[in-house]
Amino acid sequence: MSGEMDGRAQDHGRVYQTTGDQHITEHHHYGSYGPADMGGPDSVRRPAVGQTPVALRDRGEVLARLREGLTSGRGAEVYVLHGMGGCGKTAVAQAFFDIATGEYGRVGLWVNAADRATLRAGMLAAAADRGARDGELLAAHQGHRPAADLVWHHLDRSPEPWFLVLDNADDPAILRDGSWLRGSPRGTVLVTTRRAAARWWPGAELQHIGVLPREDAARVLCDLAPHSGTMEQATEVAERLGRLPLALTLAGGFLAHQVIDPWTMDLYGRRLEEDEAAELLDQGADVLAEEDPRHLVGRTWQLTLDSFEERGLPEPVSLLRLLARLAPEPLPLSVLNRPEIAALLPLPRTEAALRVLVDHSLTQLVDLGDLRCAHSHGVLLDTVAAATPPADLPQLNTTAVRLLDAAVPAIPAAGPYDPRLRLLAPHALALLRKTTEPSGTSDALAVATRLATALHRTGDYLSAWETAGAAAPLASRTLGEEHRLVLAAHARTGRSLFRLGRYEEAEPLLRRVRSTQLRLYGADDPDTLDTGQGLQLVLGNNGKREEAVALLRSVVAGRRAALGPWHPATLRSRVSLLAILTAGETATEAEADETFLSLPDACTQRLGPEHAVTLSARHNHARAQFVLGRYQLADDEIRRVVEDYQRVLGPGYPAVLAARQLHARTQAALGHQEAAVVLMAEVVAGRERALGPDHPFTASGRDLLKELRSGRWTPPRPPE
Structure with a gap:
């Protein structure tokens, strides 16, 4: 054989090199096989985490509750910290680990429970720490002895009390199947998990870990990057990040480690609006001690979504991607419980898919009065949206707009305030922001404008203005300023501005x-x-x-010609004339149109007695009777109108106050001065509450009240 050898041997290895056929048989036995050869964590006495928080903010209540478990002397305590990824469960566990070991003298044991192999190796290492012999551990590794029983045998007989953390236990089945989670009189167990359902944690004390309060979230940024901005600026960035601890930590890390071209918090906030939030945030992960998907906003939730698909559960992924087309605000569950969702996932499977998301802390259920809603975090939704395959977007957008379309009244009608409508507004606007295709944009804009109309007609003028006022410019980016639907949205904005x-x-x-x-x-x-x-x-x-x-006369004529004299829109315009004409003009109009003063009867016949146009016709007819000097007729009619307004539209509806103001005037005209003052004082107080002290309607009401109190007010003179 000639030439240099190609192989190299290390430690106990051997290399054989030959130019001919060889048959080699070897038997090896090199010493004993012990725990060092089995593989496992380098330490269970230290938390296996990437970065220690500079300061743990707003977790005092949770830590106090955990302290009670250590000081109560009860033993066998199991605590479960659950919440969405990135909310700081591990940080809380780490902080209490330090308290348990430093202040209470407990032996601290930290085990990563993310998967079966890591959990098993970590728990056996904990058993070794508590006195398990090499032979016992080898038998457990080789399957000759139940591993969990061995671990808990030694934990139960530990000479020192201990504190055990099972971190990242996001698959509780791993703990259940091996019976790894138990209580012990010698120690306390703390589990961190994204799985919120109580059925996974029988006998344990559950503690939800959520996002930080506003001030504490801002302080996290200031802790990490104290020279990047003020508390006010930090608060704005923290709000944009939804006060999620992981996002705050990444943002602060990024700001603190910009050397050549330091960023301010203001600049960072602007870039969050302009760029992909997840990509920008994850740039702050470079300062972490180890690369771990759980430390990246762009990957932390993808771990769970990947597990769904691996287990053949596509519906939760589809549902979360649908939610990511909407806003990080409460969404009434009734929106999802509609046949329109079948284009994306079967309606019978929607319930199961939502429960999976809730169980994995990817969304949560919140009760807002009588409405039950799903609420997902904004950073999570941004991340999911960024990772959604582009080919899926048309179907997701179409399904989202059809669901919202079905949730908004097809023909918005006047009525009592409906809190469900206000909850839909941010979702309609979010969908408009995320839709760039013209036909999808026009569909989404039509829904948003109809929603604004519905809000307006329930008296929620502020929400109507905010919705239409934001929808029009969003859609104009794709459709142009002179698109019919964009102009209609602007018109709806103007009408709400008037009511405000x-x-x-x-x-x-x-x-x-x-x-x-x-x-x-x-x-x-x-x-x-x-x-x-x-x-x-x-x-x-x-x-x-x-x-x-x-x-108004031109509108009446145009609607008569286009729609006919008895169309609801035509009747609405004709009824408006009753509210604006002077006494002389009213008399002239009645002579020219014999149906003018009988409009309430026509509306009742054509539209029904409780239609908004009918009620408005009766209201304005009472006003016409008043300006004509028929005070008693006006008083009788407006009294009935107030009662019907309150019954049909609700006592807080704006038209009720307008009708009561007319009632105060008719009472004064009839000589009932004290009753008029009482009525008008109630109107002014109601308008101050509903519209504010500076609204023109409030100001005119105050002026009328002053005149009534002073006795200077006089009724209008009827035509001669």
Whole structure:
């Protein structure tokens, strides 16, 4: 044989090299086989974590509860810290590990329970620490002796009391199947897990670990990056990160380790809005002691989603991706319980999929009054959205918009305040932000605008303005400013601004929209007429009554021609004339149109007695009777209107206060001064609560109340 050898041997290895056929038989026995050769953690006496928090914020109540377990003397205590990934369960466990070992003299044992092999090796190492002999451990490793029984035999007989942490126990079946989780009179067990269901932890005391309060979250950023900004700036960044401890730690780490070009918290906050949040956050992970997916926002929840798919459970993944198209706000469960979801996952499987997400702390159930909702963290949803395959987005967006469409009334009607509608608003806007395809954007905008209309008609003008006011510019990025639906959303914004008393903003907006609609669609287009109906209200209340009357008459004529005299929209405009005309104009109108003063009867016949237009017709008819000097008729009618408003629309509805103000005026006109003052004082107080002290309606009500109290008020003079 010639030439250099290609192989090299180390330790007890041997190398054979030959140019011919060889048959070699060897028998080896090199010393004993002990625990050092079995594999396992290098230490169970130290927490196996990446980075120690600079300071543990807002966990005092949890730590106090755990201290009680150490000082009570009861023994056999098992505590379970559960919560979503990144909420700081391990940090709490680490902090209490230090307390148990430092202040209470416990032997600390730390075992990673993320998978079967790691748990088994860690628990056997704990048994070795508590006195297990090499032969016992070898027998357990080789399956000749039950490993869990061996571990707990030595834990139960430990000469010193101990504190055992089972970290990352996100698959409780691993603990259950091997009977690894037990109580012992000699120690206390603390488990950290994402699995929230109590059935996994019989006999244990459960403690939820959530996100941090606002101030403590900001302090985490200041702890890590004290020179990057103020507490106020840190608070804004913390809110954007949903006050999630992992995200805060990564953000603070990034800010603290920028040397060449340091970032401020303000800059970091802006970049969170502009870039992929998960990618930016994970840049802060470079400062951690080890690379672990649990330390990365972009990967920590993907571990759980991967496990779903490995176990043949695609529905929870699909449902979470659907939720990621919406907002990190409470979503009424009724939205998910609809047949429209079948395009993504079978409706009967939705319940099971949601329970899986709740059980794995990927979402949580919250009760808001009588509404039960699903609520997922914003950073989690951002991460899931970023990892969603692009090919899945059209179906996800279509399913989301159909679910929201089904949840919003098809024809929004006036009625009592509905809290469910307000909960839908952030989801409609989130879907608009995440939809870039024109047809999907138009569908989402149509739903958002109809939702704003529904909010408006329940008297929630602020939410209506916020919804329509945000939806229009979001959609215009894809559809353009002159798209029909974008203009309709702007018009809805203007009408809500009027109801909020912001006339100086509402008037130019509605004028601009109507001007564009006139140019694009003509004067008799339904959208143009609808904007005109809203604009005349602003003009009439903004000191431009003559222009308002002229515009309203043109809207009435246009709706008569396009829709007929008895269409609800036409009737609404005709009824509006009853509210704006003077006594002389009312008399003239009644002469020209014999049906004018019988509009309430026509509305009752065509629309029903409780329709919003019918109630408004009766209200405005009472006002017409009042300006005509028929005070007793007006008083009798408005009294009944107030009662019906309260019964149909609810006592807090804005129209109730307007009707009661007219009732105060009719009472004063009839000489019942004290009753009028009492009524008007209640109206002013109600408007201050509902609209604020500076709203024009509130101010005019205060002026009327002053006049009534002083005796200076006089009723309008009827036409001669």
